[in-house]
Amino acid sequence: MADAGYSQSMLESMxxxxxxxxxxxxxxxxxxxxxxxxxxxxxxxxxxRKDTTRQLRVGPNAGDRMPHELVDxxxxxxxxxxxxFQIEPWDYQTDVLVIGGGGAGSSAALTAAEAGVRxxxxxxxxxxDANTMMAQGGIQAADKPNDSPAxxxxxxxxxxxxxxxxxxxxxxxxxxxFIIRWLEELGCMFTKEPDGTMITIHGGxxxxxxxxxxxxxxxxxxxxxxxxxxxxxxxxxxxYSPAVELVLDDxxxxxxxxxxxxxxxxxxxxxxKAVILAxxxxxxxxxxxxxxxxxxxxxxxxLVMAYRAGASLRFLESTQFHPTGVAYPEQIVGLLVTEKxxxxxxxxxxxxxxxxxxxLETRDAVSAAIIRECTHRGLGVTTPTGMQGVWLDSPMIxxxxxxxxxxxxxxxxxxxxxxxxxxxxxxxILVYPTLHYQNGGVRIDEYGRTxxxxxxxxxxxxxxxxxxxxxxxxxxxxxxxxxxxxxRAAAEEVGSVRLGKPTxxxxxxxxxxxxxxxxxxxxxxxxxxxxxLGKGARRS
Amino acid sequence: xxxxxxNVYIMGKRYTVPAGLTIMKAMEYAGYRFIRGCGCRGGxxxxxxxxxxxPGDYRLKxxxxxxxxxxxxxxxxxxxxxxxxxxxxxxxxxxxTLGVLLAHYPELSRxxxxxxxxxxxxxxxxxxxxxxAAMRGDIEKVANMSFDCLMCGLCAARCPAEIVQxxxxxxxxxxxxxxxxxxxxxxxxxLAEIEEGRFDQELxxxxxxxxxxxxxxxxxxxxxx
Ligand SMILES: Cc1cc2nc3c(=O)[nH]c(=O)nc-3n(C[C@H](O)[C@H](O)[C@H](O)COP(=O)(O)OP(=O)(O)OC[C@H]3O[C@@H](n4cnc5c(N)ncnc54)[C@H](O)[C@@H]3O)c2cc1C
Ligand code: FES
Numbered sequence: 001m002a003d004a005g006y007s008q009s010m011l012e013s014m015x016x017x018x019x020x021x022x023x024x025x026x027x028x029x030x031x032x033x034x035x036x037x038x039x040x041x042x043x044x045x046x047x048x049r050k051d052t053t054r055q056l057r058v059g060p061n062a063g064d065r066m067p068h069e070l071v072d073x074x075x076x077x078x079x080x081x082x083x084x085f086q087i088e089p090w091d092y093q094t095d096v097l098v099i100g101g102g103g104a105g106s107s108a109a110l111t112a113a114e115a116g117v118r119x120x121x122x123x124x125x126x127x128x129d130a131n132t133m134m135a136q137g138g139i140q141a142a143d144k145p146n147d148s149p150a151x152x153x154x155x156x157x158x159x160x161x162x163x164x165x166x167x168x169x170x171x172x173x174x175x176x177x178f179i180i181r182w183l184e185e186l187g188c189m190f191t192k193e194p195d196g197t198m199i200t201i202h203g204g205x206x207x208x209x210x211x212x213x214x215x216x217x218x219x220x221x222x223x224x225x226x227x228x229x230x231x232x233x234x235x236x237x238x239x240y241s242p243a244v245e246l247v248l249d250d251x252x253x254x255x256x257x258x259x260x261x262x263x264x265x266x267x268x269x270x271x272x273k274a275v276i277l278a279x280x281x282x283x284x285x286x287x288x289x290x291x292x293x294x295x296x297x298x299x300x301x302x303l304v305m306a307y308r309a310g311a312s313l314r315f316l317e318s319t320q321f322h323p324t325g326v327a328y329p330e331q332i333v334g335l336l337v338t339e340k341x342x343x344x345x346x347x348x349x350x351x352x353x354x355x356x357x358x359x360l361e362t363r364d365a366v367s368a369a370i371i372r373e374c375t376h377r378g379l380g381v382t383t384p385t386g387m388q389g390v391w392l393d394s395p396m397i398x399x400x401x402x403x404x405x406x407x408x409x410x411x412x413x414x415x416x417x418x419x420x421x422x423x424x425x426x427x428x429i430l431v432y433p434t435l436h437y438q439n440g441g442v443r444i445d446e447y448g449r450t451x452x453x454x455x456x457x458x459x460x461x462x463x464x465x466x467x468x469x470x471x472x473x474x475x476x477x478x479x480x481x482x483x484x485x486x487x488r489a490a491a492e493e494v495g496s497v498r499l500g501k502p503t504x505x506x507x508x509x510x511x512x513x514x515x516x517x518x519x520x521x522x523x524x525x526x527x528x529x530x531x532x533l534g535k536g537a538r539r540s
Numbered sequence: 541x542x543x544x545x546x547n548v549y550i551m552g553k554r555y556t557v558p559a560g561l562t563i564m565k566a567m568e569y570a571g572y573r574f575i576r577g578c579g580c581r582g583g584x585x586x587x588x589x590x591x592x593x594x595p596g597d598y599r600l601k602x603x604x605x606x607x608x609x610x611x612x613x614x615x616x617x618x619x620x621x622x623x624x625x626x627x628x629x630x631x632x633x634x635x636x637t638l639g640v641l642l643a644h645y646p647e648l649s650r651x652x653x654x655x656x657x658x659x660x661x662x663x664x665x666x667x668x669x670x671x672x673a674a675m676r677g678d679i680e681k682v683a684n685m686s687f688d689c690l691m692c693g694l695c696a697a698r699c700p701a702e703i704v705q706x707x708x709x710x711x712x713x714x715x716x717x718x719x720x721x722x723x724x725x726x727x728x729x730x731l732a733e734i735e736e737g738r739f740d741q742e743l744x745x746x747x748x749x750x751x752x753x754x755x756x757x758x759x760x761x762x763x764x765x
Contacts, residue, residue, distance in 0.1 A: 005560060129579030129587050143730040146764065150742045158758040166747040174743060177730045187631055187714025189683060189721070196722030207761045215687060220584055224691060225717075228710050232628045240575060262575045295580045331562045331609060335582045416583065419607055529575070532568040 004329060004421040007384045010430075013351045017391050017428050020353035025396065029347070029355040037365050044368040044376070047318050052288040058513040060312040067319060069285035073304050076523040077511060079244045080258060080267070082504035087247055090256070090271040094120040094236075095494040096487070097257060097272035099243045100302070102130030103219070104459025104479035105278035106226040108448075109235055111487030112276075117494050119235050120270060122259055124242035124279075124297045124528065128227040131280050131295050131460065132479065135219025136338060136412060137203060138211035140473035141176035144200060147208040149173040156474060159205040160467020163315070168465040168482075171446040172474070175481040180212060182480070188225050190214050203472040204339060204363065211473045216338070216412045219476060241268065242301060242528050245507060246275065246309045246455065249500035254309060254454035256502065260528070273497040274454050274490035277302045278483065281438035281460040284530040287319050291334025292435040301526035302461035306442045308510045311450040311457070315440025318468040323366035325434025327389025329420045334434045338413060339363075339472070341392060345400040349391045349428070350379035356390075364469070367433040374432065381430055389430035398425050437475065439466055448486030454497070456486040546612035563590055563605040563616060576620035583607045586692030589662075592616035602660045602694045622693040624704040627711070636715040638677025645708050648674060650701040657695035657705055663688050667695050667705055674708055682709060683716035 006014070032040065042048045053065040056074055066074070096112040098105045101123030109121045121127070142152040152173040157164050180198075184190065190212050191199045203211045214221035230237065240262045247256040247269070256271040279302030283294025292298070307313060324337040342348070342359040348366070350356055350373050357369035370390050374380030380388035398405050406425040407414050417424045441463030448456040459479040466474060514521070544559040548566055555570035564578060579587030588605035595613035605618060627644035634640050642648055648671075657667035665688060673681040686709035696704045733739070746754070 125576075125579055126585075126587060129585050133585045134580050134582060143724070143727045145726060145729075148742075149734070149739045150746055151761070153743060153746050154754070154758050154761060157754060158761075162751050162754055162758075170743050170747050174734060174739070177727060177734060180727060181731060184723075184727075185632070185718065187717035189687065189713055189717040192721060192724065194722075196724045197726065198724050202764070207763045209764055217584075217688065220690070221687075224710060225714060228714065229631070231626060232630065234628065293582070295582075295585070296574070296578050330560060331565070331607075332582070419583075420609070529573065531573070532565075533571055533573055534569060 005384065010381055010383065013381050013391070014428060016353040017349055017393060020349070021393065021396065024347055024349070024355060024393070025399065027355065029358045031358045032361055032365060037361070040368045040372065041364060044372045045364055046288040046290070046321065047364070053317065057517045057519060059307055059510070060310070064317065066316045067285070067287040069287050070282060070300060070303070070316060072523060073300055073525040073527060074307055075514065075519050076521055076525040077514065078308065078507045079260070079524045080504060080507065082508040082511065085258070085504055087258070087269050087502045087504070091268040092120060092270040094118045094270065094272050096274050096276065096490045097122065097270050098276045098278060099257060100278035100280060100459070101127040101237065101239070102278060102280050102459065102479070103132035103223055103226060103476065104483040105276070106223070106230050107480045107483030108276045108278060108458055108487035108490070110226065110229055110233065111484045112491040113233055113235055115488060115491035117491045120238070120272070121230065121235055122238045122241050122243060122270070124240070126239050127230065127237055128223050129295060129297060130223065131298060132219050132223045132476070134293065134295060135476050136216045136336070138201070138213035138218050138473045139180070139222070139476040140203065140206065140210050141180045141212060141477065142173060142208065142210050143177040143180060143198065144208065144210065147210055149176070151208055152176065152210065155205055155207055156471065157467070159471040160469050162467070164467035165464035167446050168444070171485065172465055172478055172481050175484070176477055179477060179480045179484070183222060183225070186225050186229055188214065188221055205471040216410070222476065242526070243305060244526060244528070245504065246305050247502045247504065248309060248452070248506050249502055251500045252310070252453065253500070254452050255499045271499070271502070273494040273499065274456065276448065276456040276458060276486050276490055277306055277442070277461055278457070278459045279461050283435050283438070287435055290321065290433065290435040291325055293322060293325060293334060293336045294435070296529065299527040299530060301528060302457065303441060304526045306450065306452070306455065306457060309452050309455060309506050311452050311455065312443050313441065314443050314463045315468055316463065318439045319435065320363065320437035320439050320470060321367045321433040322436035323363055323370055323433050324392055324431040326429070327387050327432040328383045328430040329422065330383065330385050331420055332416060333387060335416065336434070336436070337392065337429065337431055338410070340410060341394060341397070341413065344397045344405065344409065346396050347393045349393055351381045352379060370431070370433055383430065387432065389432040391428040392431045393428045394424040395426055395428065437470055439463070439468055439470055444482070446485065447489035448482050449489065456490050458482040458486040546610055548610050549615040551617050552615070557610060559610070561610055563592070563603070563608050563610055564588060566610045567605070577605065577618040581606045584690065586690035587620070589619045589692045589694045589697070590616055591619060602662070602698070604662045604692065607662065619693070619697055622697055624693060624696050624707065626704070626707045629711070631714050631718055634715060636679045636719040640715065641674055641677065641708060641711065644711060645704070647701065647703050648708060651675060651703060652701050654700060656698045656700065660694045660698050662692060662694065663690060665689060670709065671703070671705060674712060679712050679716050680720055682712035686713065
């Protein structure tokens with residue numbers, strides 16, 4: 001334990017947690033009443049706090065409240081000077097340009113290529129360096145006899161607060177079993193019974209056990225298979241070359257993008273008859289100062305580019321925080337501690353060893369309760385670097401279910417802590433909410449089409465299908481459903497496309513809007529990569 | 541403790557950084573801004589393979605930069621890219637056999653059994669044993685034992701027989717998933733039902749429903765125990 005570098009006050013608090021454990025094992029904390037929950041959220045959930053969001057001043061969503069960090073990027077200037085930037089001659093010409101090499105982008109590229117058109121996939125890091133790679137829990141699909149797409153539909157709508165786009169949800173639940181089949185045909189190894197029956201479990205907010213998984217590396221299994229397939233199909237891929245701006249033609253149709261070679265610093269232009277934007281989410285904006293579970297490249301680039309091109313955004317007022325991110329050790333702050341730990345019986349307790357919330361309240365309520373404990377009540381535990389957290393009493397799991405349960409049921413979690421000298425089956429782990437998922441995004445229809453002709457969006461960059469709150473397991477599903485749909489629709493469209501003269505007039509117009517709104521800034525966006533220089537602490 | 545510092549040598553240059561940081565955060569602390577060599581930052585993607593040597597030790601060690609803590613006197617460099625061979629294939633036209641593995645990766649049979657790969661694997665996989673299973677054509681064993689592979693490439697970087705273990709493993713896993721695991725009967729049935737249009741009406745009705753009725757239906761759901 002000495003290895004793990006706990007401070008004196010942490011050690012003391014851990015002793016109290018241990019002492020109170022036998023008593024707590026008998027004790028059930030009451031669930032929140034609806035009014036209590038509402039109050040808790042309004043006071044402590046970052047979404048409800050007025051100081052974490054502000055109104056956007058320009059563009060189709062002017063007046064909407066969004067996190068400051070996102071508004072900062074939407075109210076910034078292009079990296080390109082539209083007056084002087086030369087688009088032609090094009091460096092690349094293709095039929096379908098896919099921007100983003102995660103699950104949505106890869107499935108879109110494969111599907112467009114299946115339809116026989118030329119495809120170019122460009123991405124910011126390596127192909128597969130993406131949130132998709134990090135998903136552990138699973139993917140939903142209603143394919144068991146006691147389940148149906150209609151039941152799945154209700155769960156999605158309820159989870160999202162009944163504001164989800166019904167047309168998108170219908171597509172999601174209807175296509176789900178086909179996505180599972182597609183993945184199996186590609187050779188994904190789902191966890192199954194010996195006779196081939198899928199082993200499926202519950203996730204937060206599901207009324208049927210429809211969470212399919214591949215051990216606890218579901219996203220990695222999907223992503224590496226798709227990446228292998230992209231390479232097998234010989235699709236052209238350009239890595240380390242993020243898109244920095246979309247290009248429209250003089251009729252307002254999206255006809256390509258400008259890329260930036262991260263290594264040489266040169267700009268490259270791509271002409272395309274259709275563009276599919278699949279750049280993922282915004283965890284690395286560290287909304288309201290939170291650490292994040294997201295990969296290095298999750299910086300909202302797609303939102304910025306699509307918005308400048310005239311597409312509208314929705315549901316960005318709500319951000320998904322996962323209540324249990326790592327708060328200690330420092331090296332892995334922000335990483336995910338899966339919900340399963342609470343599912344198996346671990347309680348949340350404060351510095352005094354007291355429970356303060358029913359552990360399986362909805363994610364937003366548990367997050368708010370942890371924040372209240374640390375900020376308002378001053379009952380959090382402080383780490384040597386000044387981070388706050390509460391205990392997740394993981395040793396209870398083996399006490400409840402028998403020794404060895406943690407190692408058997410949570411191998412990736414156990415490994416994650418063991419690497420830093422912490423045995424979570426013997427000692428409680430310190431957690432704090434972490435920024436997990438971008439619930440909203442660019443408005444799309446059921447084929448991934450946006451309001452900008454020729455521009456499609458798929459995956460976490462899009463908004464609508466999950467309403468204000470995504471349920472676990474519906475995002476891996478959404479990226480593949482809409483990745484495939486967008487890929488197919490884009491490929492079908494290219495035959496009839498006539499491109500006009502390429503321009504950055506939309507960028508010029510956007511700059512004018514900023515000027516008219518009196519926004520003076522030298523900030524440029526998209527962000528592309530977060531800046532952690534000289535920090536080395538606090539951020540995962 | 542947080543205030544202690546250590547010296548690390550990044551590609552030969554000395555930097556003083558807080559003790560306890562991962563190699564990745566130590567490099568950022570020192571002023572490196574990653575372009576390559578950094579992906580998930582959480583031990584899932586394999587982008588951050590790093591070679592290092594500790595003071596007083598002649599041996600080279602490897603690890604993931606996001607999962608390895610710096611040690612005083614550590615010399616390190618990243619291997620952000622490895623130009624490894626990958627065979628291409630149409631998975632729908634293969635068989636799950638040793639012959640298929642060998643046809644795509646003939647170097648498989650050159651494995652010397654030196655165990656270097658096992659020693660370097662940051663996921664602590666039994667890489668050499670998995671290779672032995674591959675040489676026997678035991679696709680199921682290769683698939684299951686290699687499942688936690690991050691494809692970071694460190695094994696291939698150190699292999700004296702110049703084998704790209706992780707690409708052989710993914711071929712085996714895909715063969716296993718596609719051909720050796722029995723089909724899910726319930727999935728086949730559900731696909732047929734959807735194609736017959738069995739759920740269309742119900743979905744159309746739900747899609748058109750007003751919020752109040754939807755909420756009522758939602759609240760009346762029965763929940764599978
Ligand atoms: C730790 C973790 C666990 C999760 N667990 C689950 C789960 O169990 N079930 C579930 O359903 N969902 C889960 N999710 C959510 C889910 O994984 C993601 O929402 C989903 O994978 C997003 O897919 P995507 O293709 O839209 O984006 P990503 O997979 O993030 O891919 C986006 C890609 O675009 C690239 N990119 C970004 N900007 C640019 C640019 N300017 N130009 C070019 N390329 C760019 C990125 O580098 C990346 O490769 C989890 C997420 C995380 C982080
Ligand atoms: S950055 Fe992904 S494994 Fe280290």
